[in-house]
Amino acid sequence: MVSFGANVFKYMVKTGKAVTEYITGKSIMDNMSQLKQEKPSEHKFKDGYKVTFKETETKSRYIILQKQSTEPIRKVIYFIHGGAYHAGLNSIYYNLSYSFCDLKDDLAVVLLDYSLAPEFKYPTQINEAYDVWNELTTQYKPEDILLMGDSSGGNCSLVLIQRLVKENKELPRAAVIVSAMADYTMSGKSIYSNYQKDFLFGKNEPLTEEGFEEFKNGSVNTNYYGDADPKDTTISPALWDYTAFPKKSLFIVGGDEIFLSDTLTIVEKLKNNGIETECIVGEGMFHCYAFNFSWIPEVNEAQTKLKSYILENLY
Secondary structure: OOOHHHHHHHHHHHHHHHHHHHHHHOHHHHHHHOOOOOHHOOOOOOOOOEEEEEOOOOOOEEEEEEEEEOOOOOEEEEEEEEOOOOOOOOOHHHHHHOOOHHHOOOEEEHHHEEOOOOOOOOOOOHHHHHHHHHHHHOOOHHHHHEEEEEOOOHHHHHHHHHHHHHHOOOOOOOOEEOOOOOOOOOOHHHHHOOOOOOOOOOOOOOOOOOHHHHHHHHHHHHHHHOOOOOOOOOOOHHHHOOOOOOOEEEEEEEEOOHHHHHHHHHHHHHHHHOOOOOEEEEEEOOHHHHHHHOOOOOHHHHHHHHHHHHHHOOO
């Protein structure tokens, strides 16, 4: 049963979305590309944490967050944020990172600050994620790194793992994937079955074939992958075979989101290949609910699980 707090949040967002779409005449996905972006260098970070801005030799940007401590960094969460590849880092990700840093003095969160679409298209973001991974693994062993990503960041994380597998490179110790947008072909059943339930990306009416084509080929999607084929598994990682993966993995997805099938498809492939994984489907929950306000009981439960999972699998 969905909590009162979750239902209140859904109502608030649904109302705000309707007003925004009425005023702009654009969907939430199209409005995303118009968001004003705050550069990480402009953000006022919370006191009590060390913040280091870094660039690789090829100019891939990342941020290292660690609690103020005399302890050297021994364990790392490599965090790739969501936002349909159009939205940058924001307070949601910084606040989550603080809570993860609080778990241990020697734990750091490394946030990838990837270049944004539509100016930068596929495979820019994938290459930047790979570039930062290579730099991290010159300083830390892969067995001391947990990879985490949500939405498009989940997509990027899955593609990064795929690339490491293909190149026979050592994988991160564990992976946490939240509400991955992992199939740009939109071949999953949930795009239809959850369309009227998904208050973020759906509508209060059945999805028609015309509406499906408009959504699949919308500017937010095509502005990311451009002229590339969305059937490519480095664009739609749900289509990959998953013959190898980190030994430990956790997937969290909302039961009412249109991207539910993306996660379920991947989890099924992993299990069919004998690879251990854990999947939490939040009943009545929405896209990336695990990263939302902790006053919502289901969100608090998911974040408690995330923190215990980090400790269990990095320490």
